Amino acid sequence: MSHAESPTASPTESPAAKLSLLTLAAMVVGSMVGAGVFSLPSRFAEETGVAGALIAWTVAGSGMLMLAFVFQSLAVRRPDLDAGVYAYAKAGFGEYLGFFSAFGYWASACVGNVTYWVLIMSTTGSVVPALGDGGTPLATVLSSLGLWAFFLLVRRGVKEAAMINRIVTIAKVVPILVFVVLALFFFDPGVFAENFGGADYAGGLFAQVRGTMLVTVFVFLGVEGASVYSRHARRRSDVGRATVLGFLSVFAVFASVTVVSYGILPMGEIAELRQPSMAGVLEEAVGTWGQVFVSVGLIVSVLGAYLAWTLMAAEVLFVAAKDDDMPRFLRGASAADVPVPALLMTTLMVQAVLVVTLFSEDAFNFALNLTSALTLIPFLLAAAFALRIGVRPDARTEGGGRGRGREIVVAALACAYTVFLLFAAGPKFVLVSLIVYAPATLFFVKARREQGRRLFSPGELVICAVSVAGAAAGVTSLAAGWISL
DSSP states (O other), X not given: OOTTSSTTOOSSOOTTOOBOHHHHHHHHHHHHSSSHHHHHHHHXXXXXXXXXXXXXXXXXHHHHHHHHHHHHHHXXXXXXXXXXXXXXXXXXXXXXXXXHHHHHHHHHHHHHHHHHHHHHHHHHXXXXXXXXXXXXXXXXXXXXXXXXXXXXXHHHOHHHHHHHHHHHHHHHHHHHHHHHHHHHHTOOHHHHHHTSSOTTSTTHHHHHXXXXXXXXXXXXXXXXXXXXXXXXXXXXXXXXXXXXXXXXXXHHHHHHHHHHXXXXXXXXXXXXXXXXXXXHHHHHHHOHHHHHHHHHHHHHHHHHHHHHHHHHHHHHHHHHHHTTSSOGGGGOOOTTSOOHHHHHHHHHHHHHXXXXXXXXXXXXXXXXXXXXXXXXXXXXXXXXXXXXXXXXXXXXXTTTTTTHHHHXXXXXXXXXXXXXXXXXXXXXXXXXXXXXXXXGHHHHHHHHHHTTOOSOOHHHHHHHHXXXXXXXXXXXXXXXXXXXX
């Protein structure tokens, strides 16, 4: 199941739009299980051995659990806020940063959707060499055709899209669980022991762990999924419970996929596998049928995740427009409850990034890392808001001062983890993220003009200047070749 699965997950309010705890938890699981898990073996083996992987999953699991607790706490403490990440940033730090959070979260969903098409084409590329690693001209043309076919499908109505997504639910999880079981059956302790230290990698364990951080962010995207649809929950408390339940389930699976792979092949060989590397690992264990099995499961899984994230991206734009933080044209919805203008804008953004991947040395990893980097600012703002209301609750904070000590610690740890992720991303992806963020201010300006309001407050002007300066630095760095895609 995923965000798209419930026919009630539509962009308009409805008395019937109420989701149970298990449905919300399944939405979290469904949105997290997509392209990332199938790439884990090689992405980790490129950076570290078993020891580094175990540390990385401990850090990532603990940090993301803190973020999950943040969303759990905010769902209960501020039940008046809907649309999750975006609403928290706006309530805590004003309309402009709230707008940035909404746009950044939406943009990350769009770029993440690009990874799905790239991975599908890379998978098919093992049979059709012209598709290469998913970033060739033919791959881009075919991805574009698929992209617009999905646009037409979703445009017909969320119910039709949700029915198709139910079909892929089992196909999403079964290949991953089968992979883990078979890898354990063919597990070679000697190979695992040789892979343990990661001695071939320079920089020590810290550098190795840092190198894995963006991929762990990518695979955990969706942990906030129940929060995004919080206004559809049967009980507000279910939003937080679903977030933690879904996260723990997926964390166990993702860590298992990574660790068991080290018992099948030397890490140098795992690092060289084409994506989806999970298919190559299973092929080594059981033969060609393993590669085919994972590849088919991946394509079905990724298409389901793509559907879910497309709907969620459109929902974010739609809600922001209803709150007057995006231009009014994004409020439009069809008779089938589909926010068509927001859906069209989402599809155009994915199309634009697909074209950009033609100029990338590694289309999949570029899109994956950029997705993670774009998400970090919205996550940091949400964690900072939780810290703020923990330290200084106001009249709108449910429960008053109860449990404040625990909330403050959790929110502080979540903030520290997110700041570490920005450090791990490095200046390259921070600057590229700002190239995406800065032009979005034009939408903010349009929304303000539609309301006849002052364009910027003094504080907002400072934020705008910083974002534009960062974007200019990013463009200059790309043009000069200091950073590359």
